[in-house]
Amino acid sequence: MSDMTPELGNLISQSVVDVMVYLVGLDAYKRMLDSLARNTKSDLSQLISHLQQNDWDKIVSQAHKVKGAAGLLGLSGLQAACEKIGDQAKVNQKADDAEATLQHTASRNIALLKQTLG
Numbered sequence: 001m002s003d004m005t006p007e008l009g010n011l012i013s014q015s016v017v018d019v020m021v022y023l024v025g026l027d028a029y030k031r032m033l034d035s036l037a038r039n040t041k042s043d044l045s046q047l048i049s050h051l052q053q054n055d056w057d058k059i060v061s062q063a064h065k066v067k068g069a070a071g072l073l074g075l076s077g078l079q080a081a082c083e084k085i086g087d088q089a090k091v092n093q094k095a096d097d098a099e100a101t102l103q104h105t106a107s108r109n110i111a112l113l114k115q116t117l118g
Contacts, residue, residue, distance in 0.1 A: 011109045012116070016074030029073075030117060036069055037110045040078075043069075044106055048099045051085070059089035075109040078102075 021029050043066050050058040063086035070078040085098050 011075070011077035011105075012113055013074040013076040016071070016076075017113070020072070020074065026117065030114075033073055033110065033113060033117075036073055036075075037114075039069070040066065040106050040110070044102050047082075047085070047102065051098050054092075056089045056092050060086050063089065070109070073113075075106075075113065077105045078109045081105045 017029075020032075024032070043062065047059065047062040047066060050062055063082040067079050067082035067086065070076075070082065081101050085102070088098075
């Protein structure tokens with residue numbers, strides 16, 4: 001995993017991935033990533049629904065949930081996107097292009113990491 005492309009380096013925290021793989025093993029880490037990918041679709045749908053309704057408290061809560069899971073697995077691009085959305089919601093503002101950013105960042109982060117892991 002040491003030969004990362006610059007794009008992957010911006011979306012993935014290699015040090016977090018390395019620590020997680022060391023702690024739980026590559027197979028367990030891949031299962032965790034698969035679980036995150038399955039859950040993220042539902043979690044992001046809920047977050048987008050809250051964004052569309054300008055439900056600030058639920059946006060903050062859901063963004064925090066996704067941010068935490070993403071951070072645990074080293075998906076720093078998704079983590080940063082959720083952090084920005086949560087911060088904006090705390091002051092009752094919708095982050096610019098939040099829905100599109102979430103969908104693109106989540107799918108791109110997970111796909112690139114899976115590709116890298118093999």
